[in-house]
Amino acid sequence: MPAxxxxxxxxxxxxxxxxxxxxxxxxxxxxxxxxxxxxxxxCLTNPEEALEMYIKLSPDLVLLDLMMPKVxxxxxxxxxxxxxxxxxxxxxxxxxxxxxxxxxxxxxALGAKDFVAKPFDVIEVAxxxxxxxxxxxxxxxxxxx
Amino acid sequence: xxxxxSSWAITSYWTxxxxxxxxxxxVALPLGILFGALISLYLASNAESRAEDDVRRAFAIQRDTxxxxxxxxxxxxxxRGYVLTSQSRFLEPYRKAEAELPATMERLxxxxxxxxxxxxxxRIRQATVRKREGLKKIVALAGTPAVRSSNAIAIxxxxxxxxxxxxxxxxxxxxxxxxxxVLLDQRQAKVDEVRNRFLLLTAISAMxxxxxxxxxxxxxxxxxxxRVRTLEHNAELLARGEALTAMPDDADxxxxxxxxxxxxxxxxxxxxxxxxDSEERFRLVIEGxxxxxxxxxxxxxxxxxxxxxxxxxxxxxxxxxxxxxFSRFYPEETRNYLPSKMLERxxxxxxxxxxxxxxxxxxxxxxxxxxxxxxxxxxxxLRGFAKVTRDMTERRRSEEALRIAREEAVxxxxxxxxxxSRTSHxxxxxxxxxxxxxxLLELDEEQFSPRHQEAVHxxxxxxxxxxSLINDLLDISSIEAGGTEVSTEDVDMSExxxxxxxxxxxxxASASLQFVLDLPxxxxxxxxxxxxATQVVLNLVANAAKYNRSGTLVRxxxxxxxxxxxxxxxxxxxxIDPSDIPRLFTPFDRLGQQTRAKVEGTGLGLALSKRLVExxxxxxxxxxxxxxxxxxxxxxxxxxxxxxxxxxxxx
Numbered sequence: 001m002p003a004x005x006x007x008x009x010x011x012x013x014x015x016x017x018x019x020x021x022x023x024x025x026x027x028x029x030x031x032x033x034x035x036x037x038x039x040x041x042x043c044l045t046n047p048e049e050a051l052e053m054y055i056k057l058s059p060d061l062v063l064l065d066l067m068m069p070k071v072x073x074x075x076x077x078x079x080x081x082x083x084x085x086x087x088x089x090x091x092x093x094x095x096x097x098x099x100x101x102x103x104x105x106x107x108x109a110l111g112a113k114d115f116v117a118k119p120f121d122v123i124e125v126a127x128x129x130x131x132x133x134x135x136x137x138x139x140x141x142x143x144x145x
Numbered sequence: 146x147x148x149x150x151s152s153w154a155i156t157s158y159w160t161x162x163x164x165x166x167x168x169x170x171x172v173a174l175p176l177g178i179l180f181g182a183l184i185s186l187y188l189a190s191n192a193e194s195r196a197e198d199d200v201r202r203a204f205a206i207q208r209d210t211x212x213x214x215x216x217x218x219x220x221x222x223x224x225r226g227y228v229l230t231s232q233s234r235f236l237e238p239y240r241k242a243e244a245e246l247p248a249t250m251e252r253l254x255x256x257x258x259x260x261x262x263x264x265x266x267x268r269i270r271q272a273t274v275r276k277r278e279g280l281k282k283i284v285a286l287a288g289t290p291a292v293r294s295s296n297a298i299a300i301x302x303x304x305x306x307x308x309x310x311x312x313x314x315x316x317x318x319x320x321x322x323x324x325x326x327v328l329l330d331q332r333q334a335k336v337d338e339v340r341n342r343f344l345l346l347t348a349i350s351a352m353x354x355x356x357x358x359x360x361x362x363x364x365x366x367x368x369x370x371x372r373v374r375t376l377e378h379n380a381e382l383l384a385r386g387e388a389l390t391a392m393p394d395d396a397d398x399x400x401x402x403x404x405x406x407x408x409x410x411x412x413x414x415x416x417x418x419x420x421x422d423s424e425e426r427f428r429l430v431i432e433g434x435x436x437x438x439x440x441x442x443x444x445x446x447x448x449x450x451x452x453x454x455x456x457x458x459x460x461x462x463x464x465x466x467x468x469x470x471f472s473r474f475y476p477e478e479t480r481n482y483l484p485s486k487m488l489e490r491x492x493x494x495x496x497x498x499x500x501x502x503x504x505x506x507x508x509x510x511x512x513x514x515x516x517x518x519x520x521x522x523x524x525x526x527l528r529g530f531a532k533v534t535r536d537m538t539e540r541r542r543s544e545e546a547l548r549i550a551r552e553e554a555v556x557x558x559x560x561x562x563x564x565x566s567r568t569s570h571x572x573x574x575x576x577x578x579x580x581x582x583x584x585l586l587e588l589d590e591e592q593f594s595p596r597h598q599e600a601v602h603x604x605x606x607x608x609x610x611x612x613s614l615i616n617d618l619l620d621i622s623s624i625e626a627g628g629t630e631v632s633t634e635d636v637d638m639s640e641x642x643x644x645x646x647x648x649x650x651x652x653x654a655s656a657s658l659q660f661v662l663d664l665p666x667x668x669x670x671x672x673x674x675x676x677x678a679t680q681v682v683l684n685l686v687a688n689a690a691k692y693n694r695s696g697t698l699v700r701x702x703x704x705x706x707x708x709x710x711x712x713x714x715x716x717x718x719x720x721i722d723p724s725d726i727p728r729l730f731t732p733f734d735r736l737g738q739q740t741r742a743k744v745e746g747t748g749l750g751l752a753l754s755k756r757l758v759e760x761x762x763x764x765x766x767x768x769x770x771x772x773x774x775x776x777x778x779x780x781x782x783x784x785x786x787x788x789x790x791x792x793x794x795x796x
Contacts, residue, residue: 022578
């Protein structure tokens with residue numbers, strides 16, 4: 001593993017919000033994150049509360065399912081990007097069982113920063129999460145100057 | 146017969162002359178006859194005056210001869226008295242005779258024409274000369290009484306001879322008188338004859354003049370008037386469009402006019418006949434049209450003609466509907482405005498089309514396509530409208546059925562897509578939990594007993610198999626539903642094969658086989674969906690690796706085949722039983738499943754590959770080898786490749 005700009009401690013202290021209407025999935029993600037050592041993980045199974053929680057928690061990364069009842073992931077993506085400042089880099093990793101090209105394009109166009117198909121490889125997901133968090137941290141440092 | 150013929154020839158000659166000639170003849174004939182009569186009158190009157198002249202001259206000759214005789218007789222008597230008395234007063238008649246005779250003789254000389262009279266007159270003239278000389282001698286002899294007595298004998302002789310001369314002369318004069326009387330009678334007779342002839346001539350002239358006038362009138366009538374009347378009659382017939390009275394082919398203007406009129410009439414009738422025929426045909430066609438209601442409206446919209454199709458479609462017979470306003474074909478909701486609007490539009494734009502509900506005689510509705518065309522005459526005045534109505538109810542029904550079927554199909558397709566999407570989600574979500582938690586267990590397997598470790602492996606193996614099964618099944622279904630779109634592009638086969646080679650090498654290596662890649666020429670380019678083509682090649686290579694248990698290699702190659710690009714995946718394994726070949730590409734029909742239970746696979750790989758290849762307009766197939774198997778598929782070759790184009794694959 002190459003020398004890292006960001007300490008493991010800083011990375012693992014970051015706040016992550018996982019949103020999926022399936023409790024099992026949220027639990028799996030929580031387990032994966034726990035195994036990696038993340039300490040500030042919040043899980044949500046009711047997508048109607050997602051925006052509220054997003055604003056309240058102001059997470060560093062969002063893990064988002066797309067196919068959810070009542071409010072789906074696309075609507076949430078729009079809501080998040082409306083809420084954020086234009087120069088904010090707050091990554092959303094989309095996790096979905098719908099792997100069609102249209103869905104991927106649509107999600108990425110709406111501001112998702114990465115896309116992982118379900119069922120996913122645990123290690124791959126963990127790597128993508130840490131990558132996105134690193135990018136956010138570096139972005140923050142650049143802004144602070 | 147001959148006479149008739151010659152009379153016909155004359156008639157024909159006469160009718161064939163031009164009108165100017167006929168007019169000249171008709172006018173000149175009575176004029177000529179009149180002129181002839183005048184000449185004959187003149188000649189007759191001339192002859193009569195000449196005859197009267199002759200008579201007058203005869204009287205003058207008579208008178209003058211008498212006078213000559215009288216003068217000489219009186220002179221002789223005077224001379225005799227003078228001789229007897231010697232008184233000179235007796236010489237008076239003699240002197241008078243001497244004075245007048247020469248003039249009288251000259252007159253006679255001028256007047257006399259007849260030869261016999263002239264002969265006698267010559268004798269008289271000589272006798273006159275002798276008589277005068279005799280008298281003169283006597284007068285000289287008896288000039289003095291002395292002399293007279295001495296000359297008594299000579300005088301006596303002279304007197305006697307004078308007397309003889311006078312007697313001779315008197316005889317001659319009598320002869321002349323006699324001759325002149327004869328001549329006079331002759332001339333008188335001639336005068337009478339001339340007068341009679343003149344009277345006769347006048348009468349004949351009058352007759353001829355009358356006949357000439359009659360002839361002129363006849364000629365005028367036969368040559369012109371009668372034919373002009375026929376012509377006039379023919380003109381009337383022509384105007385009425387009837388057959389003309391036949392006219393002979395005369396060469397004059399009337400004849401030519403007649404022939405022209407005849408030709409015009411024939412032409413006119415031929416045209417009329419053609420027009421009637423055409424109209425009749427047209428009428429029959431229009432009336433016979435079954436599927437279109439064709440009828441004509443007057444400018445106010447009243448039906449004036451009605452065909453069989455209209456009767457068939459709308460139910461009214463011609464007798465029932467003629468004279469009615471066409472708005473009654475419209476249902477109540479449109480009757481008030483649509484008919485007048487349609488006519489308005491048709492008269493403005495020339496034609497108006499509409500599709501909508503119309504009603505039949507029995508009140509039932511039908512869906513009609515209607516075209517109204519405005520009819521204008523030569524002067525541009527609106528004459529009415531032609532209306533063509535087509536019953537579209539059946540078509541509308543089938544269109545409606547088709548639309549519903551299409552909508553249902555679309556809905557079904559949407560439902561299927563929706564189902565696929567949902568199934569995908571519903572199946573993957575629990576599977577993702579199974580695989581996710583399984584993987585977490587796998588990662589911590591050193592904490593487990595070997596038995597639990599094996600259990601985790603089995604869960605993961607079954608889970609991954611289930612995942613690939615679901616993926617393949619969804620792929621097939623989605624291709625069959627037409628849900629996934631094919632995005633074709635130019636695919637460099639050399640690149641694609643290299644990618645697959647790199648990706649599949651571990652799989653082939655894990656089967657302890659050699660992976661041989663025969664690269665094609667760099668410009669072998671197919672028109673394909675890159676992802677799908679890759680998937681198919683991978684499938685075939687994985688299959689070859691999986692099933693080749695006895696051989697040593699898997700060979701991947703590609704070549705150009707007519708308009709196609711052919712990819713071949715060969716192995717040197719057991720091959721495939723010929724009886725299994727027909728079922729190779731059938732879903733869930735894994736060959737030799739019983740004997741090769743150890744082989745992993747969904748049984749969908751070839752079926753999916755077949756659908757993928759076919760979705761790119763290619764073919765998939767199998768060729769048996771002496772040892773081993775050869776699976777191949779084709780893709781359409783790209784039409785033209787730019788030489789300098791070097792497509793760069795993103796990672």
